[in-house]
Amino acid sequence: MSIECKGIRKTFGDFVAVNDVSLQVGNGELVALLGPSGSGKTTLLRIIAGLDSADQGQVLFDGEDAAARDLGARGVGFVFQHYALFRHMSVFENIAFGMRVRPRSIRPSERQIRDRVSSLLSLVHLSPLADRLPSELSGGQRQRVALARALAVEPKVLLLDEPFGALDANVRQELRRWLRDLHDQLNVTSVLVTHDQQEALEVADRVVVMNRGKVEQVGTPDQVCDNPATPFVMSFIGSVNVFRGRVERGRAHLGPLTVPYPEHPGAQPEPAAGYVRPHELDVERHGSNDGIWATVKRIKRMGAVVRLELVHGGDVLEVETTRERYDALRPAPGDQLYVRLRTLRVFVGAS
Amino acid sequence: MRKRSVLPGFGLTLGITVCYVSLVVLLPVSAMVARSTSGGLSGFWAAALSPRALASYRLTLTASLVAASVNAVFGLIVAWVLARYRFPLRRVADALVDLPFALPTAVAGIALTTLYAPTGWIGKPLAAIGIKVAYTPIGITVALTFIGLPFVVRTLQPVIGALDADVEEAAASLGARPWQTFLRVVAPAIIPAWLTGFTLAFARALGEYGSVVFIAGNMPMRTEIAPLLVMTRLEQYDYSGATAIAVLMLGASFVMLLAVNGLQSWSARRSA
Numbered sequence: 001m002s003i004e005c006k007g008i009r010k011t012f013g014d015f016v017a018v019n020d021v022s023l024q025v026g027n028g029e030l031v032a033l034l035g036p037s038g039s040g041k042t043t044l045l046r047i048i049a050g051l052d053s054a055d056q057g058q059v060l061f062d063g064e065d066a067a068a069r070d071l072g073a074r075g076v077g078f079v080f081q082h083y084a085l086f087r088h089m090s091v092f093e094n095i096a097f098g099m100r101v102r103p104r105s106i107r108p109s110e111r112q113i114r115d116r117v118s119s120l121l122s123l124v125h126l127s128p129l130a131d132r133l134p135s136e137l138s139g140g141q142r143q144r145v146a147l148a149r150a151l152a153v154e155p156k157v158l159l160l161d162e163p164f165g166a167l168d169a170n171v172r173q174e175l176r177r178w179l180r181d182l183h184d185q186l187n188v189t190s191v192l193v194t195h196d197q198q199e200a201l202e203v204a205d206r207v208v209v210m211n212r213g214k215v216e217q218v219g220t221p222d223q224v225c226d227n228p229a230t231p232f233v234m235s236f237i238g239s240v241n242v243f244r245g246r247v248e249r250g251r252a253h254l255g256p257l258t259v260p261y262p263e264h265p266g267a268q269p270e271p272a273a274g275y276v277r278p279h280e281l282d283v284e285r286h287g288s289n290d291g292i293w294a295t296v297k298r299i300k301r302m303g304a305v306v307r308l309e310l311v312h313g314g315d316v317l318e319v320e321t322t323r324e325r326y327d328a329l330r331p332a333p334g335d336q337l338y339v340r341l342r343t344l345r346v347f348v349g350a351s
Numbered sequence: 352m353r354k355r356s357v358l359p360g361f362g363l364t365l366g367i368t369v370c371y372v373s374l375v376v377l378l379p380v381s382a383m384v385a386r387s388t389s390g391g392l393s394g395f396w397a398a399a400l401s402p403r404a405l406a407s408y409r410l411t412l413t414a415s416l417v418a419a420s421v422n423a424v425f426g427l428i429v430a431w432v433l434a435r436y437r438f439p440l441r442r443v444a445d446a447l448v449d450l451p452f453a454l455p456t457a458v459a460g461i462a463l464t465t466l467y468a469p470t471g472w473i474g475k476p477l478a479a480i481g482i483k484v485a486y487t488p489i490g491i492t493v494a495l496t497f498i499g500l501p502f503v504v505r506t507l508q509p510v511i512g513a514l515d516a517d518v519e520e521a522a523a524s525l526g527a528r529p530w531q532t533f534l535r536v537v538a539p540a541i542i543p544a545w546l547t548g549f550t551l552a553f554a555r556a557l558g559e560y561g562s563v564v565f566i567a568g569n570m571p572m573r574t575e576i577a578p579l580l581v582m583t584r585l586e587q588y589d590y591s592g593a594t595a596i597a598v599l600m601l602g603a604s605f606v607m608l609l610a611v612n613g614l615q616s617w618s619a620r621r622s623a
Contacts, residue, residue, distance in 0.1 A: 072527065097527070097535070153525055
């Protein structure tokens with residue numbers, strides 16, 4: 001089922017949580033809503049689910065207004081950050097719940113329920129734990145029960161609200177991969193809310209970056225990484241070095257750098273900032289005329305990559321380089337290195 | 352064979368608990384039991400099982416049970432509304448619930464009697480359709496309901512307040528209708544507290560005296576509650592008779608409280 005949000009707006013008192021957001025999710029797609037806390041991503045998800053109602057705008061499921069349908073009749077499976085399992089019910093009963101509460105006329109038989117629950121249990125790799133209570137499970141297991149419970153009602157849309165937010169890093173990594181496999185297997189339209197850019201980039205077909213109730217950019221993980229539409233996306237997805245300055249007469253003057261900027265030929269200066277990622281910087285022993293000299297302050301070796309913290313004037317530059325390059329240069333704190341920029345993205349306007 | 356525990360002070364606190372409970376609860380009770388049999392066992396049974404005493408037990412038990420049950424139902428609704436919703440004067444309503452705790456029971460009794468007497472605000476219209484409240488078992492039940500309400504509300508309110516909203520949302524998104532969500536998801540979580548509230552209201556009603564005597568009419572065999580019968584016997588200097596009735600009441604109450612406590616811990620285990 002496809003989802004379309006049209007001009008969604010939601011306020012809580014004076015706070016605008018979601019500000020005129022439009023969004024499309026295709027059938028069978030996995031889309032991540034990515035943003036910092038307070039960006040409105042969870043509110044938007046809850047509006048799609050029908051747990052909250054929008055002040056303005058529409059949610060369409062397959063072109064049909066979803067507000068006309070009851071919460072239970074929307075065909076939405078919702079997975080909560082803190083699992084929201086029924087504490088007094090076994091794993092089996094938790095998963096069976098959605099089938100048991102159906103009106104008698106469309107309720108599956110006890111046998112069908114049993115079969116469905118056991119196939120879901122094996123799907124989430126929890127078959128041996130059917131009789132356990134939620135309190136006897138680990139966080140990762142609980143979240144898989146919650147997912148199986150949501151899938152039990154055969155939802156046309158699966159909505160996940162920071163599903164791995166409460167888990168530790170290793171489990172999160174594992175569940176992330178598993179969720180992607182599961183999605184490839186079931187192909188149910190899914191929307192995942194997360195504040196973890198790694199998670200969004202790794203799992204989703206498309207990423208929607210949100211900030212302050214607005215959509216900043218919609219695109220594939222590659223597009224969002226390589227062609228950030230706004231300074232916010234640039235700095236939210238991965239770490240970044242910023243050079244502030246101005247543009248005028250077709251050139252950008254950004255701190256120690258001056259680069260051509262033909263998009264702004266006028267004489268009227270505009271504030272601007274240049275962004276470059278740590279891995280887009282090269283360091284050398286010898287200088288030329290297209291970079292800057294900086295002093296090594298700190299060296300952090302992290303497996304295959306090495307992070308160098310350099311100082312130029314009062315500014316700190318983060319450089320990420322390979323282990324091989326580091327071994328060839330052998331820099332020590334206090335050394336002068338020449339830093340060259342492979343790319344620089346310039347955004348005009350105050351930020 | 353002492354094991355070191357992370358929580359210190361087991362020996363000390365247990366010692367204090369045993370001493371305190373013995374001094375405050377067990378000692379008076381044993382004195383009462385000793386006094387009740389001072390007239391010999393046959394005297395004890397004669398006093399404890401006299402027709403008048405039996406009638407008072409029956410009245411006290413039924414009125415207390417009915418009152419506690421009424422409170423269980425309406426107390427749940429009151430606690431639900433106070434814990435879940437925000438509305439004007441909520442704090443006032445919240446404070447009103449405690450009033451039966453704070454009010455001297457005699458004051459409550461007089462107020463209720465004035466209201467429900469055949470000439471009172473409520474008693475008059477009720478009398479017109481043939482229902483007599485004051486000076487009947489119904490009046491006793493009304494008084495016991497009044498004093499029992501806070502027990503149910505105050506035990507349930509924090510538990511309802513602590514329920515996770517997302518669990519109910521999960522149930523709703525899985526297609527459960529509101530009554531199904533309540534019965535299958537909410538009820539199991541609040542039943543232990545509910546039983547506790549019921550037990551407390553019931554226990555309080557069994558021993559209640561002050562608010563009842565005014566509205567009861569106190570006719571032997573008809574509207575005389577057991578605590579009043581004890582008072583009557585005391586006024587007649589029949590100490591062993593009074594204590595015999597008291598001991599029987601005490602034993603019966605204790606057994607019932609024990610049973611409800613057992614039920615409660617069983618349901619708490621189930622919903623843990």
